[in-house]
Amino acid sequence: MMRTRPLKVALLGCGVVGSEVARIMTTHADDLAARIGAPVELAGVAVRRPSKVREGIDPALVTTDATALVKRGDIDVVVEVIGGIEPARTLITTAFEHGASVVSANKALLAQDGAALHAAAEANGKDLYYEAAVAGAIPLIRPLRESLAGDKVNRVLGIVNGTTNFILDKMDSTGAGYQEALDEATALGYAEADPTADVEGFDAAAKAAILAGIAFHTRVRLDDVYREGMTEVTAADFASAKEMGCTIKLLAICERAEDGASVTARVHPAMIPLTHPLASVRGAYNAVFVESDASGQLMFYGPGAGGSPTASAVLGDLVAVCRNRLSGATGPGESAYAALPVSPMGDVVTRYHISLDVADKPGVLAQVATVFAEHGVSIDTVRQQGKDGEASLVVVTHRASDAALVGTVEALRKLDTVRGVASIMRVEGE
Amino acid sequence: MMRTRPLKVALLGCGVVGSEVARIMTTHADDLAARIGAPVELAGVAVRRPSKVREGIDPALVTTDATALVKRGDIDVVVEVIGGIEPARTLITTAFEHGASVVSANKALLAQDGAALHAAAEANGKDLYYEAAVAGAIPLIRPLRESLAGDKVNRVLGIVNGTTNFILDKMDSTGAGYQEALDEATALGYAEADPTADVEGFDAAAKAAILAGIAFHTRVRLDDVYREGMTEVTAADFASAKEMGCTIKLLAICERAEDGASVTARVHPAMIPLTHPLASVRGAYNAVFVESDASGQLMFYGPGAGGSPTASAVLGDLVAVCRNRLSGATGPGESAYAALPVSPMGDVVTRYHISLDVADKPGVLAQVATVFAEHGVSIDTVRQQGKDGEASLVVVTHRASDAALVGTVEALRKLDTVRGVASIMRVEGE
Numbered sequence: 001m002m003r004t005r006p007l008k009v010a011l012l013g014c015g016v017v018g019s020e021v022a023r024i025m026t027t028h029a030d031d032l033a034a035r036i037g038a039p040v041e042l043a044g045v046a047v048r049r050p051s052k053v054r055e056g057i058d059p060a061l062v063t064t065d066a067t068a069l070v071k072r073g074d075i076d077v078v079v080e081v082i083g084g085i086e087p088a089r090t091l092i093t094t095a096f097e098h099g100a101s102v103v104s105a106n107k108a109l110l111a112q113d114g115a116a117l118h119a120a121a122e123a124n125g126k127d128l129y130y131e132a133a134v135a136g137a138i139p140l141i142r143p144l145r146e147s148l149a150g151d152k153v154n155r156v157l158g159i160v161n162g163t164t165n166f167i168l169d170k171m172d173s174t175g176a177g178y179q180e181a182l183d184e185a186t187a188l189g190y191a192e193a194d195p196t197a198d199v200e201g202f203d204a205a206a207k208a209a210i211l212a213g214i215a216f217h218t219r220v221r222l223d224d225v226y227r228e229g230m231t232e233v234t235a236a237d238f239a240s241a242k243e244m245g246c247t248i249k250l251l252a253i254c255e256r257a258e259d260g261a262s263v264t265a266r267v268h269p270a271m272i273p274l275t276h277p278l279a280s281v282r283g284a285y286n287a288v289f290v291e292s293d294a295s296g297q298l299m300f301y302g303p304g305a306g307g308s309p310t311a312s313a314v315l316g317d318l319v320a321v322c323r324n325r326l327s328g329a330t331g332p333g334e335s336a337y338a339a340l341p342v343s344p345m346g347d348v349v350t351r352y353h354i355s356l357d358v359a360d361k362p363g364v365l366a367q368v369a370t371v372f373a374e375h376g377v378s379i380d381t382v383r384q385q386g387k388d389g390e391a392s393l394v395v396v397t398h399r400a401s402d403a404a405l406v407g408t409v410e411a412l413r414k415l416d417t418v419r420g421v422a423s424i425m426r427v428e429g430e
Numbered sequence: 431m432m433r434t435r436p437l438k439v440a441l442l443g444c445g446v447v448g449s450e451v452a453r454i455m456t457t458h459a460d461d462l463a464a465r466i467g468a469p470v471e472l473a474g475v476a477v478r479r480p481s482k483v484r485e486g487i488d489p490a491l492v493t494t495d496a497t498a499l500v501k502r503g504d505i506d507v508v509v510e511v512i513g514g515i516e517p518a519r520t521l522i523t524t525a526f527e528h529g530a531s532v533v534s535a536n537k538a539l540l541a542q543d544g545a546a547l548h549a550a551a552e553a554n555g556k557d558l559y560y561e562a563a564v565a566g567a568i569p570l571i572r573p574l575r576e577s578l579a580g581d582k583v584n585r586v587l588g589i590v591n592g593t594t595n596f597i598l599d600k601m602d603s604t605g606a607g608y609q610e611a612l613d614e615a616t617a618l619g620y621a622e623a624d625p626t627a628d629v630e631g632f633d634a635a636a637k638a639a640i641l642a643g644i645a646f647h648t649r650v651r652l653d654d655v656y657r658e659g660m661t662e663v664t665a666a667d668f669a670s671a672k673e674m675g676c677t678i679k680l681l682a683i684c685e686r687a688e689d690g691a692s693v694t695a696r697v698h699p700a701m702i703p704l705t706h707p708l709a710s711v712r713g714a715y716n717a718v719f720v721e722s723d724a725s726g727q728l729m730f731y732g733p734g735a736g737g738s739p740t741a742s743a744v745l746g747d748l749v750a751v752c753r754n755r756l757s758g759a760t761g762p763g764e765s766a767y768a769a770l771p772v773s774p775m776g777d778v779v780t781r782y783h784i785s786l787d788v789a790d791k792p793g794v795l796a797q798v799a800t801v802f803a804e805h806g807v808s809i810d811t812v813r814q815q816g817k818d819g820e821a822s823l824v825v826v827t828h829r830a831s832d833a834a835l836v837g838t839v840e841a842l843r844k845l846d847t848v849r850g851v852a853s854i855m856r857v858e859g860e
Contacts, residue, residue, distance in 0.1 A: 020724070024580065024581075024724060028580070028582065031582070031647075031768075032580060034647070034765070034767040034768075035579050035580075035647070035762075035765055035767075131577060136725075137581075137722075137724070137725035137726060137728060138728060139569065139572075139573040139577035139578075139728070142569075142572060142573065142576060142577050143569040143572065143573065146572060146746060146749070146750055147561060147569035147572050147743070147746040148569075148742065148746055149465050149745070149746050149749035149750065150454065150458070150462060150465075150741075150742060150744070150745020150746045150747075150748055150749050151454075151567075151742040151745065151746065152458065152461070217461075217464070217465070277710070277731065280707070280710065292567075292742065293738075293742075294450070294454060294567070294738040294739065294741055294742035294745070295566075295567035295732065295733070295738070295739050295742035295743075296567065296732065296733045296736075296738070296739055297732060297733070298567060298568060298569070298730075298731065298732035299729070299730075299731040299732065300728075300729075300730060300731075301707065301728065301729040301730075301731070302725065302726065302727060302728035302729065303725070303726045303727070306726075308723075308724040308725070308726070309724065309725050309726055311580075311724055312578065312580065312581040312722060312723075312724035312725035313577070313725075314580070315579070315580020315581065315724070316576060316577040316578055316579050316580045316581065317580075318580055319576070319579035319580050320576055320579065323762060324759070327759040327760070328758070328759065329754070329757040329758065329759035330757070332465075332753060335464070335465055337464040337465075338461075338464075
């Protein structure tokens with residue numbers, strides 16, 4: 001059954017992921033050929049710095065002209081691991097127009113322009129695969145798109161950023177503050193010199209947009225995702241979480257509304273019970289919970305980043321796209337037929353943990369409780385601690401809308417007896 | 431893009447899983463049509479007892495003649511959820527010969543005759559999908575076959591039987607003995623009236639054979655799988671496990687030998703550290719660890735059985751097979767090109783926890799230690815407890831071959847000072 005003419009692969013980008021893709025394509029060439037049904041050949045590698053020595057890559061394949069490479073016309077699959085919006089976007093659409101299918105690891109681009117790229121792939125009868133764009137090696141896109149294609153997904157709840165999980169895990173296990181934990185993450189190479197994309201939740205928000213779109217068969221743009229970073233999480237928050245039998249994780253949460261008519265997607269730090277499987281996800285690992293009508297709760301766990309794990313996901317897609325190519329078919333494209341509106345954050349319903357600094361005098365609790373009641377937010381528990389004329393109140397609410405909670409907090413801030421709102425954190429996974 | 435002529439599905443079996451498949455096909459017909467690109471229609475349901483009332487199923491579709499149904503010639507996909515070897519095997523091959531692709535949930539059949547069934551599918555240019563055969567709703571076959579198609583899997587380690595996990599979890603959490611925990615599992619419907627297939631490991635062994643074959647791109651027959659049930663596990667074993675910071679799980683373990691030239695597959699109870707993610711898999715849930723060269727450690731977790739979860743997996747396959755049908759392609763078939771030999775249990779290398787009842791007198795430990803040394807089994811720790819002239823020795827070994835361990839135990843039994851071997855248990859997941 002083996003075809004002898006090789007399938008030609010163009011690699012765009014040869015950094016941590018790209019070099020690993022090239023290495024495995026060479027060292028595992030026989031296995032890949034057997035699994036695909038034809039040999040695959042690295043036909044060109046587009047890089048920015050051609051003079052850099054790249055072990056195991058024939059210098060004759062290296063070019064700085066990525067556009068010419070994707071326009072060659074004899075390329076079967078373009079693997080895009082450059083990242084960022086441009087030139088990746090133009091190169092991918094050019095690749096489709098010149099007969100290639102595309103495997104990408106580019107979460108930012110897919111989150112922003114996924115619909116347009118899928119349309120370009122479909123218009124040219126080509127594949128666009130991007131398992132590596134979300135949670136590294138963890139199979140997530142394929143299970144959502146294919147394994148759960150006969151089910152109705154209601155919620156995706158996950159740790160999809162390894163850098164922030166490393167930092168939060170460190171804070172949890174050592175009592176360190178945010179800056180100290182970030183410094184350690186940076187020193188160990190888990191955080192970049194500029195950690196903004198990770199710690200402010202941009203990276204996780206891009207993944208949430210991609211996951212929500214696939215899970216709910218609708219379009220969720222990056223701008224639709226509510227986003228809160230984790231730079232404000234304190235050691236005191238972890239202490240509060242522990243008292244509740246919880247820990248704190250930066251979560252990406254995509255939910256179908258109870259009436260099924262809309263969806264939400266959000267990224268923010270949240271308390272989750274220690275008994276929840278996500279609570280024990282350590283270090284830079286990722287894990288994603290998926291809740292569906294028929295399957296119940298599924299969890300997918302593994303390394304969410306790194307050259308080799310991301311290369312594993314890229315190569316799985318490469319094999320699939322090559323197989324499709326040989327059979328003259330394409331895999332599942334965008335599925336956005338449900339066309340559900342994305343509701344704003346105010347419509348999200350969850351529980352809240354609120355720490356208030358209050359005056360230590362009689363009647364404060366009654367005042368505070370009245371404010372919650374007036375905004376329709378029902379209180380589950382209150383804990384009061386006093387010292388030196390100051391006191392703190394920790395309120396945990398029942399499920400309430402984010403809009404009601406925001407209104408409650410605004411009103412609380414206006415009370416004379418409330419000196420400040422020390423922290424507000426959502427409670428998930430119960 | 432929607433085709434209006436429906437794809438026709440024949441359902442073989444309408445028990446717990448089949449009735450749920452039929453129900454979802456009806457209630458989610460629009461979603462399935464949108465995801466496939468054409469409507470799907472239930473064209474016939476083969477059952478044993480036609481007089482039984484089946485809610486939501488048109489009685490006109492019901493037949494007792496499964497053979498005639500699969501021979502109709504207009505069936506696109508046969509969904510086989512009868513279970514067992516015959517008549518399922520003949521019906522599936524007949525379906526291929528008459529132009530249908532097949533989705534099956536039949537682990538026993540796939541483990542025994544997978545190669546022949548794949549060959550029949552390929553000879554007729556049809557698909558054979560069976561995600562539901564292993565671990566219910568948990569996507570496992572598709573991730574192994576497709577997501578990891580560019581990686582090299584070295585080990586699959588999993589809890590793939592919910593009944594035994596329920597029993598062992600109960601023994602662990604309550605201190606109950608095996609019989610008491612089994613009785614509770616039976617009362618709650620987690621164990622069948624005859625629990626042999628579960629508690630003796632036959633069910634898990636079938637799944638291990640399927641997983642090993644797919645993971646290592648080779649053929650692993652059911653007879654190749656070493657199998658030990660969990661009926662001999664005692665409350666005392668759990669007490670010993672706890673002292674070591676472990677719990678006990680019935681594990682399916684598929685490994686590639688370190689030299690890569692052979693594989694092993696086995697099912698037996700084993701101690702695993704409480705820190706291992708599999709240790710916290712509770713109740714009837716399943717979870718499978720997959721270790722690969724590039725991806726590192728992945729885990730897949732979810733409900734391993736039940737009508738709805740199994741139906742979710744069946745329907746995911748149904749959507750995939752229908753899509754293939756529309757595009758005129760077939761999905762990945764059997765991949766057994768590696769053709770690796772399956773090594774016997776004696777070649778498996780792992781650690782052991784051995785409890786011995788010994789005479790409480792000087793020199794016994796030296797005698798026992800000599801026997802281990804003579805058989806090349808290195809001791810990690812020994813714990814000695816004495817009472818009333820009797821004593822117990824608990825030995826934990828370093829990694830050794832099963833053959834060496836068996837030889838050691840035989841020699842130990844011949845020592846006058848060894849009154850008995852109370853238990854031997856492997857230690858995994860470290």
